[in-house]
Amino acid sequence: MSVVVLVEVEEGRASLVSRETLAFARSLGAGNLHALVVGSAPEAVLADCREAGVVVVHEAADPALERYAAAAWAAAVEAAGRAARADLVVAPGTGRGNEVLAHVAARRGLRMAANVVAVESLSPLVVQRQVVGGAALERATVPSRVRLLSMAGHAVEPTPADAPGEARVQPLAVAVDPKDLRAQVVRVERREQGDSSGLTAAKVVVGAGRGAGGPDGFAAVDALAERLGGAVGVSRVVTSLGWRPHHEQVGQTGSRIAPDLYLACGISGSIQHWAGCASSRTIIAVNTDADAPMVTKADYAVIGDMHEVLPAVLEELG
Amino acid sequence: MTNVLVCVKRVPDPTGEVVLTPDGLRVDGRYAGYTTSAHEEAAVALAVQVAEPSGGTVTVLSVGSEDSLEQVRAGIAVGATDGVLVEADADLLGPADVAEAVAEAVRARSDAGTTYDLVLLGNDAADTGDFQVGVRLAYLLDRPVVAGVQTVAVDGDVATLHAEGPEGTEVYEVALPAVVTVLEGGVSPKYPSVMGRMRAKKAEVERMTWSGTPGGSGREALTVPEAPPSQVTVLGEGPTAAPALVAVLRELKVVHS
Numbered sequence: 001m002s003v004v005v006l007v008e009v010e011e012g013r014a015s016l017v018s019r020e021t022l023a024f025a026r027s028l029g030a031g032n033l034h035a036l037v038v039g040s041a042p043e044a045v046l047a048d049c050r051e052a053g054v055v056v057v058h059e060a061a062d063p064a065l066e067r068y069a070a071a072a073w074a075a076a077v078e079a080a081g082r083a084a085r086a087d088l089v090v091a092p093g094t095g096r097g098n099e100v101l102a103h104v105a106a107r108r109g110l111r112m113a114a115n116v117v118a119v120e121s122l123s124p125l126v127v128q129r130q131v132v133g134g135a136a137l138e139r140a141t142v143p144s145r146v147r148l149l150s151m152a153g154h155a156v157e158p159t160p161a162d163a164p165g166e167a168r169v170q171p172l173a174v175a176v177d178p179k180d181l182r183a184q185v186v187r188v189e190r191r192e193q194g195d196s197s198g199l200t201a202a203k204v205v206v207g208a209g210r211g212a213g214g215p216d217g218f219a220a221v222d223a224l225a226e227r228l229g230g231a232v233g234v235s236r237v238v239t240s241l242g243w244r245p246h247h248e249q250v251g252q253t254g255s256r257i258a259p260d261l262y263l264a265c266g267i268s269g270s271i272q273h274w275a276g277c278a279s280s281r282t283i284i285a286v287n288t289d290a291d292a293p294m295v296t297k298a299d300y301a302v303i304g305d306m307h308e309v310l311p312a313v314l315e316e317l318g
Numbered sequence: 319m320t321n322v323l324v325c326v327k328r329v330p331d332p333t334g335e336v337v338l339t340p341d342g343l344r345v346d347g348r349y350a351g352y353t354t355s356a357h358e359e360a361a362v363a364l365a366v367q368v369a370e371p372s373g374g375t376v377t378v379l380s381v382g383s384e385d386s387l388e389q390v391r392a393g394i395a396v397g398a399t400d401g402v403l404v405e406a407d408a409d410l411l412g413p414a415d416v417a418e419a420v421a422e423a424v425r426a427r428s429d430a431g432t433t434y435d436l437v438l439l440g441n442d443a444a445d446t447g448d449f450q451v452g453v454r455l456a457y458l459l460d461r462p463v464v465a466g467v468q469t470v471a472v473d474g475d476v477a478t479l480h481a482e483g484p485e486g487t488e489v490y491e492v493a494l495p496a497v498v499t500v501l502e503g504g505v506s507p508k509y510p511s512v513m514g515r516m517r518a519k520k521a522e523v524e525r526m527t528w529s530g531t532p533g534g535s536g537r538e539a540l541t542v543p544e545a546p547p548s549q550v551t552v553l554g555e556g557p558t559a560a561p562a563l564v565a566v567l568r569e570l571k572v573v574h575s
């Protein structure tokens with residue numbers, strides 16, 4: 001069996017979810033692990049592929065693919081699938097991974113399973129996948145000539161292969177139909193203002209939810225984030241009430257964070273919020289309710305009013 | 319004049335505790351109540367924002383049971399013009415089926431004289447999260463599609479769309495007609511006024527049926543994963559716990575100086 005994995009490049013290397021996806025695809029017993037990289041593959045990406053046991057890296061470096069167009073990327077996936085004679089295509093369960101895979105499914109008249117966490121059988125394809133934003137798992141049979149699935153982020157570890165792969169680079173010719181460029185990025189406005197990259201890269205995130213009480217309830221939150229050299233992250237209640245901007249939102253429909261410390265104040269810890277902060281190394285909750293999910297799921301907790309606790313913490317820090 | 323169709327799905331409110339029906343096949347929304355996804359609420363708000371100044375119309379469509387009228391009317395209450403209910407048991411449909419049912423409705427409306435310049439959907443449904451209906455619909459209608467969009471502006475025959483990409487905000491300029499899937503965050507959801515609610519109650523909702531045969535979703539069972547036992551160390555209560563909390567911060571080496 002041969003499998004193609006769509007590898008997304010992030011800051012010059014294979015993105016974390018792509019590396020997880022490679023490890024997962026390998027674990028399915030695919031002897032023949034192929035990767036697809038759109039654009040020229042940097043050396044660090046090839047190193048990631050070797051480590052993951054990839055045999056061939058299909059490099060789709062056609063200039064027509066330079067600016068992102070999901071349909072054109074899907075054409076690249078199809079071309080890689082043909083080159084690898086793949087009967088399984090796996091994409092990272094990111095916005096882009098799911099989008100490209102949906103195009104492949106629609107173009108080829110295939111089924112697709114999104115946000116898979118486990119494969120029970122390959123023929124027919126039986127999967128466990130995340131639904132209801134991760135609150136429930138669905139067991140589903142997704143019969144398809146070519147199996148298409150995306151891998152939920154952080155469901156597996158990005159472990160290296162027992163023996164590295166050759167990761168031989170093979171240029172991939174993609175016939176890009178002008179029709180596939182009807183929806184193409186015309187320009188990228190690099191992040192500066194309204195920037196969530198500070199949040200996703202932060203080592204410390206101080207979070208605040210409805211417990212902040214109002215737009216004026218963030219003084220101590222801001223001060224503590226600054227004192228710890230970190231960023232502020234908030235719940236959706238906070239953004240939908242307009243207390244803080246959306247780019248600060250953590251969760252299923254906000255940013256996914258993985259700091260060393262997440263200090264979550266006045267946040268109940270709904271499944272949708274948890275989806276964005278579960279990868280934090282240590283979580284400390286400050287909450288008036290000792291039974292709030294954020295408290296029971298945290299490593300440490302202080303039971304109390306954040307408006308009293310945070311000023312005391314700032315004072316203690318000096 | 320820009321006419322917009324918005325697709326909304328009635329789903330059990332996913333913010334509460336997820337309870338399953340006794341057969342383990344569906345989420346039981348009887349306790350939590352029903353709603354639509356936040357993305358679809360944003361789609362409705364964007365649709366109104368785009369159509370209103372141009373003198374166009376906004377149609378809210380749902381594929382589902384009679385109960386889904388509640389979600390269609392909620393869209394009308396915040397500014398949509400009219401509604402369509404494609405009667406079906408949404409639980410028996412897979413994403414490819416829903417896309418076909420919507421495509422059929424778009425064609426039927428077009429034959430009846432209303433063409434949609436834009437079809438807006440959520441990026442993913444709050445319950446099944448298949449991430450597919452919009453893209454599949456676009457292929458059925460042979461239209462360009464952009465996923466994960468947060469803002470939409472229309473000028474003549476071109477829609478300018480903004481979506482968050484890995485390196486920043488990605489801008490698309492797409493010729494209409496087009497399909498767009500929406501992620502919340504670029505527009506504030508609208509709240510119904512008293513007038514809006516009254517209008518919604520009286521508004522015409524056209525009923526349609528889908529002529530296709532469902533391929534189904536392949537669902538065999540749902541499970542709710544059990545929460546791992548709590549490992550929390552309670553450091554104390556109120557401001558007196560501050561020293562203990564700071565001690566943990568120092569131990570974690572997140573306090574510099």
Ligand SMILES: Cc1cc2nc3c(=O)[nH]c(=O)nc-3n(C[C@H](O)[C@H](O)[C@H](O)COP(=O)(O)OP(=O)(O)OC[C@H]3O[C@@H](n4cnc5c(N)ncnc54)[C@H](O)[C@@H]3O)c2cc1C
Nearest residue numbers: 209210211235236251252253254266268272273288306333
């Ligand atoms: C499709 C979908 C996507 C979603 N995406 C997201 C998302 O990305 N991110 C997100 O956060 N949510 C998301 N949500 C919403 C989510 O379900 C919750 O509604 C939300 O996270 C709750 O925010 P909260 O914890 O601030 O508020 P609440 O749930 O109201 O909790 C407030 C908490 O603060 C505590 N508290 C109150 N006063 C104080 C005080 N003075 N001091 C200390 N503690 C206090 C309370 O005990 C409670 O635990 C999504 C929902 C849906 C349906």
Ligand SMILES: Nc1ncnc2c1ncn2[C@@H]1O[C@H](COP(=O)(O)O)[C@@H](O)[C@H]1O
Nearest residue numbers: 325326381439440442443448449450451
């Ligand atoms: N039964 C339905 N009725 C109307 N719209 C739907 C239905 N199911 C899905 N959709 C739309 O398609 C989007 C994506 O759904 P999905 O591909 O299933 O995750 C949703 O956000 C809705 O806008």
